[in-house]
Amino acid sequence: MTTNLKAADLVQADRVHTSLYTSAEIFDEEMSKIFESTWVWVAHESEVPEAGSYKNTFVGKQPVIVVRDRKGEIRVLLNRCRHRCATVCEGKKGKTQSFVCPYHGWAFGLDGALRNVPYEGSYGSEGLDKKLFPLPGLRVESYQGMVFATFKEDIEPLVDYLGPAKKWMDLFMKQGAGYGIEVPGEQRFRFPGNWKIQLENTTDAYHFPLVHKSFLTTLDPQALDTFSFMEGDGFVEDLGNGHSVMVMIPELVDLEAHLDQPIPERFAELAAELAKQGLDDLKVRKIVRAVGGTGFNLNIFPNIACSMAFFRVLRPISVEETEIHHSVINMKDGPEIANQYRLRLHEYFQGPLGFGTPDDGEAWCRVQAGVHACGREEKDKWIMVNRGLPIEKQGADGPRSDVTGETGMRAAYQQWKKLMSA
Amino acid sequence: MSLQTLHEVTAFLWQEADLLDHKEHDAWIALWEESGRYIVPIDPESTDYANTLNYSNDDHAMRKMRAHRLRSGEAVSTTPAPRTARSTSRIVILKEDGDTIVVRAAQNLREFHKDRFRHYTSNIEYTLKRAGGSFKIAQKVIRLLNSDDAIASIGYIL
Numbered sequence: 001m002t003t004n005l006k007a008a009d010l011v012q013a014d015r016v017h018t019s020l021y022t023s024a025e026i027f028d029e030e031m032s033k034i035f036e037s038t039w040v041w042v043a044h045e046s047e048v049p050e051a052g053s054y055k056n057t058f059v060g061k062q063p064v065i066v067v068r069d070r071k072g073e074i075r076v077l078l079n080r081c082r083h084r085c086a087t088v089c090e091g092k093k094g095k096t097q098s099f100v101c102p103y104h105g106w107a108f109g110l111d112g113a114l115r116n117v118p119y120e121g122s123y124g125s126e127g128l129d130k131k132l133f134p135l136p137g138l139r140v141e142s143y144q145g146m147v148f149a150t151f152k153e154d155i156e157p158l159v160d161y162l163g164p165a166k167k168w169m170d171l172f173m174k175q176g177a178g179y180g181i182e183v184p185g186e187q188r189f190r191f192p193g194n195w196k197i198q199l200e201n202t203t204d205a206y207h208f209p210l211v212h213k214s215f216l217t218t219l220d221p222q223a224l225d226t227f228s229f230m231e232g233d234g235f236v237e238d239l240g241n242g243h244s245v246m247v248m249i250p251e252l253v254d255l256e257a258h259l260d261q262p263i264p265e266r267f268a269e270l271a272a273e274l275a276k277q278g279l280d281d282l283k284v285r286k287i288v289r290a291v292g293g294t295g296f297n298l299n300i301f302p303n304i305a306c307s308m309a310f311f312r313v314l315r316p317i318s319v320e321e322t323e324i325h326h327s328v329i330n331m332k333d334g335p336e337i338a339n340q341y342r343l344r345l346h347e348y349f350q351g352p353l354g355f356g357t358p359d360d361g362e363a364w365c366r367v368q369a370g371v372h373a374c375g376r377e378e379k380d381k382w383i384m385v386n387r388g389l390p391i392e393k394q395g396a397d398g399p400r401s402d403v404t405g406e407t408g409m410r411a412a413y414q415q416w417k418k419l420m421s422a
Numbered sequence: 423m424s425l426q427t428l429h430e431v432t433a434f435l436w437q438e439a440d441l442l443d444h445k446e447h448d449a450w451i452a453l454w455e456e457s458g459r460y461i462v463p464i465d466p467e468s469t470d471y472a473n474t475l476n477y478s479n480d481d482h483a484m485r486k487m488r489a490h491r492l493r494s495g496e497a498v499s500t501t502p503a504p505r506t507a508r509s510t511s512r513i514v515i516l517k518e519d520g521d522t523i524v525v526r527a528a529q530n531l532r533e534f535h536k537d538r539f540r541h542y543t544s545n546i547e548y549t550l551k552r553a554g555g556s557f558k559i560a561q562k563v564i565r566l567l568n569s570d571d572a573i574a575s576i577g578y579i580l
Contacts, residue, residue: 185464185465185475186475187464187475188570188571189573189575191574191575211498213497214491214494214496215491217490217494217496218487218490218491323572328475339473343472343474343476344479347475347476347477347479351477352573352576353462353478353575353576354477355487358500358575358576358577359497363498
């Protein structure tokens with residue numbers, strides 16, 4: 001590491017060191033000690049609906065293929081021909097029968113097994129022992145349709161790793177309104193900044209009224225009231241293993257509760273249309289509540305968040321560059337009009353042309369620019385994450401502070417410290 | 423179709439481009455039919471914009487809010503505002519049906535924001551309606567060549 005400090009010293013209870021955003025050595029170490037050593041989110045199961053459906057993604061810096069094999073099992077395979085390393089699968093998503101290397105034609109099955117090698121005679125009379133050269137697979141487990149993979153064969157089961165985050169995932173999926181959920185697309189953008197700046201942001205309510213002022217001024221008074229949560233009863237709670245939840249709008253934690261409340265004005269037309277289509281009143285209320293999304297952000301360490309109404313995926317590119325995907329969530333086979341509302345609401349705030357995301361992105365750029373102003377003295381090289389610390393109390397599953405507290409960041413950094421000290 | 427129509431359409435598109443580069447958003451909004459949609463798709467093949475995720479799919483109210491956001495000074499991403507200059511060319515009339523004209527054009531846009539130049543190239547499809555000796559925009563679909571890649575924030579109207 002470029003500083004004399006060890007991982008254990010770079011993260012303190014209330015602050016983290018500047019080098020966490022700037023050191024290329026630390027970044028490389030994060031790829032091996034974090035991204036290659038824990039559970040990393042790779043897909044929602046709806047992204048690979050049928051045998052042969054695939055999605056290309058990354059675990060840390062390593063390109064992997066998420067694919068559903070002929071038996072219906074989801075596999076995560078290294079995207080590298082075992083011969084001379086060319087990628088065997090291209091494109092963000094698609095459907096295929098097999099993975100054929102474009103360089104010399106080695107062909108792999110959907111389960112990664114090497115099936116065919118052209119002109120095999122040159123490997124001797126026995127041919128090549130194909131069993132020795134499959135596309136290596138990662139360990140794969142899923143919960144609530146969210147698929148995670150890991151390079152670490154002996155890691156704890158995913159459900160144990162998620163721990164109390166599971167109950168928040170259960171709540172998050174209620175926005176399927178009984179239809180189940182699917183991910184029909186995502187917006188992708190990059191910003192010049194370290195990945196942990198985005199990780200922090202998911203449970204940072206403190207920035208909301210300032211950074212998102214231009215969004216808030218476009219809301220009707222009722223919606224504005226819903227989004228005015230700074231001094232409300234919300235909270236941030238450490239859920240262990242680096243995970244945390246930020247509850248901004250407590251009445252929207254459980255989308256199946258409070259169904260008797262009046263329908264917000266901005267959804268009145270939707271409710272009327274659903275009723276016209278013959279859905280009963282309870283179903284209409286359930287769908288309308290689900291359309292608006294939940295009232296919380298769940299941050300699952302290290303790369304995925306269930307953020308109110310969408311999945312936020314982060315992909316580290318380099319120490320000072322990060323790619324973000326904002327994946328939209330629809331009700332699977334739900335009413336078209338309700339899904340159109342969800343798509344338009346997503347476009348409204350999210351993505352590189354949204355009314356919210358560009359301002360987040362600009363704030364993160366400013367963080368990455370400012371972090372280089374770190375003086376010469378160690379005392380000037382710290383990033384403060386102490387907000388809410390003096391008022392933290394024990395919550396249901398861990399330390400809890402008010403909605404504007406930095407408890408979620410502290411949770412993530414303690415997990416960072418644990419993994420980086422290993 | 424006539425060269426006269428092509429001339430009229432070209433003059434209109436250049437006027438629109440000039441308004442956008444000079445951030446005359448109220449005048450730009452006045453070019454629209456109220457029912458018109460300003461659409462930036464993600465999927466290059468997409469035509470069902472209502473049922474797919476786009477970067478934007480603005481109705482009249484969203485267009486007005488977007489314009490307001492860009493000049494309000496409330497958005498850190500547009501303060502200072504990016505400077506743009508766009509060249510609209512390769513203008514082709516695909517279809518003319520009564521008062522409705524479907525046009526396709528290429529747009530090369532250069533953006534300077536703070537300390538960085540960016541370049542966005544798009545195919546743009548317009549549906550225009552003849553009105554009062556000029557046109558109104560009934561639909562504008564901006565197909566960024568790199569729409570399905572990761573892009574940077576775009577703090578202006580394409």
